[in-house]
Amino acid sequence: MxxxxxxxxxxxxxxxxxxxxxxxxxxxxxxxxxxxxxxTHIVIDEVDTDNWGYAGMTSTEYRKQRAAEQSSR
Structure with missing residues (x-):
């Protein structure tokens, strides 16, 4: 299974x-x-971006930073 x-x-x-x-x-x-x-069992877990972190910050913060960087180009 x-x-x-x-x-x-x-x-x-x-x-x-x-x-x-x-x-x-x-x-x-x-x-x-x-x-x-x-x-076959498939489970999809959705995690809030405030609860998912990488690069030393939450995904929410990281995405805001990336958006700011891209808009300043």
Whole structure:
């Protein structure tokens, strides 16, 4: 029984996009590993950008910084 946990930032990902991710991951596991789709579980966790950090800051701060840098070009 495959279990896949996908963790992404909460950025307005649509229901349709999530369904596509679930479908394509399931298809990949079936095609590559011969896993049964009816036994495959996919979980998508969405994390607020204030709770996801890298480069020493939250994703919210990082994105604001990048946007400011790009607008000053």
């Amino acid at each position: 495959p279990f896949v946990n996908v963790v992404v930032t909460r950025d307005g990902i649509t229901r349709e996009q999530k369904a596509q991710v679930i479908r394509e991951i399931t298809e990949t596991l079936q095609r590559v590993l011969d896993k049964r789709p009816d036994l």
